Amino acid sequence: MIILDTNLxxxxxxxxxxxxxVHWLNAQEPATLFITSINLAELLAGVETMPQGKRRDALAQALxxxxxxxxxxxxxxxxxxxxQCFAACLAGAQAQGNAVGFADCAIAAIAKTHGFIVxxxxxxxxxxMGVELVNPWALN
Structure with a gap:
């Protein structure tokens, strides 16, 4: 099972x-792809903070x-x-010098509690943060 980060x-x-x-997404079984409430909040906030106009309306509709x-x-x-997992993710990231943001740490914690890939x-x-990762941009 895979959690899609907001950029994906x-x-x-x-x-x-x-x-x-797009090819990578289409190759995945839809039932194995998940998002989090954190991703949804980021997406909604992104649309809300855009200037009024056709692009904002189109993205709101697509969302x-x-x-x-x-x-x-x-x-x-x-x-x-x-x-509870968030604290361990945050500590692990900070121990490696990674100044992680709340959203990424929360997404990682959700993934870890479910045993999912991000x-x-x-x-x-x-x-x-101890979570398995895949980067579809880097795949051939």
Missing amino acids: VSEPLKPLPHPGV ANQVSALFENRILNFNARAA ATRNVRDFQG
């Missing part, structure tokens, strides 16, 4: 998405009709188990 969820919504990433609908029953929440372009952001 948003990639197909771009006017010219990375073809390798509502594609992302939310596609992952409706596969959105993992940051719960008490993840909160798919991301930003593998460096997750270093030291």
